[in-house]
Amino acid sequence: MTLDEVHAIIMKVLLKNGCDEANATAIADNMTSAERDHAVSHGLFRLPTSVTSLQNGKINGRAEPTLSRPSAGAVRVDGDRGFTPLAFKLGKPALVEAARTNGIAALAITRTFHFAALWPETSALAEEGLVALAVTSSPPYVAAAGGKRAFFGTNPMSFAFPRKDGPPMAFDQASSAMARGEVMIHARDGHMVPDGVGIDSEGQPTNDPNEILKGAQLTFGGYKGSAIALMIDLLAGPLIGEAFSAETGRADNGDGGPALGGELILAIDPVGMGTGSQVLDHAEELFAEMTGQEGVRLPGDRRLKARNETPTEGIQVPLSLHQKILELAEA
């Protein structure tokens, strides 16, 4: 499929299944950028479960997010129980303005459903010259270090830094050893996962993705990844008046779609920090020295490589998924 076709079919599916134009467009933009970058687990793959949640009324496809400014450096967007991208679209200009005025600012997005990658958001801020960090939680899928059952969400963190010539450096990584979408894809394809990815419902290590989906994933890097997962649970939860992962799980209807929750995004303006334009030159020296080593790449490199190829190569969609999406578009 071409990217235009991807965007068009997502729009069609969402408009047929309870989204208005504004919500559908924000979601289709985000999902298409995931497909463009071969971030498959955040692309069309998420569409059927999202539609389920629209159909059963969990997600509001006609959400009208509202913005408030509790302080000079803080922006809040209430997502009105819709998908996150439209809430971000509303909050982004205010966050950029607040960061430019104050040097640093925060955007708290609440009451939205997170199905999407975070890097499109941090990258969009870095395109404005800002350094950005975003975190969100999810229903509990991941055990805390030492624990035998799921407590944390996969709790991803995305960080983006602007580059002098070209798209930002951005990473986006779950606090789990493996992204949940990847575990699901392994299960679908009948592949085992490596050691350290998860435990079964008895708390025993296993390589079977189906057992892990019934049990719990593990954090990356043991107790250090667990500390980061805890930090994200606090930042995207209690700090902004939102649920923490375990609460998110209890409140969800378990339909397989995304769950209601919060997201925190920080943006720092190098100019406001008193450093300014030499920052980008200096960062380029770091990037050059880092990637000058054999075997070392910048995070997100594969995604940027894919980004250059998809406009000419198009993307591949598994036949069964394609079929399913066509059905949802005609339903």
Place this chain on the structure above:
Amino acid sequence: MTLDEVHAIIMKVLLKNGCDEANATAIADNMTSAERDHAVSHGLFRLPTSVTSLQNGKINGRAEPTLSRPSAGAVRVDGDRGFTPLAFKLGKPALVEAARTNGIAALAITRTFHFAALWPETSALAEEGLVALAVTSSPPYVAAAGGKRAFFGTNPMSFAFPRKDGPPMAFDQASSAMARGEVMIHARDGHMVPDGVGIDSEGQPTNDPNEILKGAQLTFGGYKGSAIALMIDLLAGPLIGEAFSAETGRADNGDGGPALGGELILAIDPVGMGTGSQVLDHAEELFAEMTGQEGVRLPGDRRLKARNETPTEGIQVPLSLHQKILELAEA
């Protein structure tokens, strides 16, 4: 030794070796709090190498840090080539005030020598009711994912969250799989280290700590820890107009003491984020549910346990270190 004795001997050593009262006090306070919490590798252990750097003129024991405010949410402190604690002491009230006014604020500390743990700083901010995140870099000891030589510093990250009754929850963890001090202690004691801690000077995995000290440490959690190390290199380096780890290493005189570099501290006020006082109650629910699981502890737990014991138990100092410190006090 009692904690009062620890503090007194640190003061005596520093005043004898080029520090003025203000610098010595800030350092002694930080080092004593490390000993109080049994964070041995950030306590008296660091004193002899710090004195070496004072004696050879690398570190300015009479530093007069200066503060500037490039924007409403940003505070900068130029450390005047002294140790970090005095610079932090100067910057902290301005950071707290800026966070309370703007909801979020950042403190960039530049031109200081980092010998200390970060959790005393993040905890001090959390004692004021703020959520705090601090990062700093160091000379390169750690390979980037895929690399065969040291490129990143150990690049610690500390995060602290205020608690309703009692000291803040705080973690402080290196981006390396094992703290550098622990690798050195394994080498001294002739013990092998586990898999994944480091590589030799040829870039090959090894369990020999001596080979790792000649080669490079590895990040925790593979490429995900490496992405975090990169983020910290950028935040504590180019973003605030400071050196990145590889540059820090090249500029240092290699005397074994700390190296000149930067630190970035973020502080968020829950009130300014529009959430406010229920944040702490809500976080307590998270902590209670987390630690209600068998085998799960909060990060920093051991440190807080030690903190309760040391006032009555005192601390143990290895005889050779004690001897060395007494000599430095009389020199």
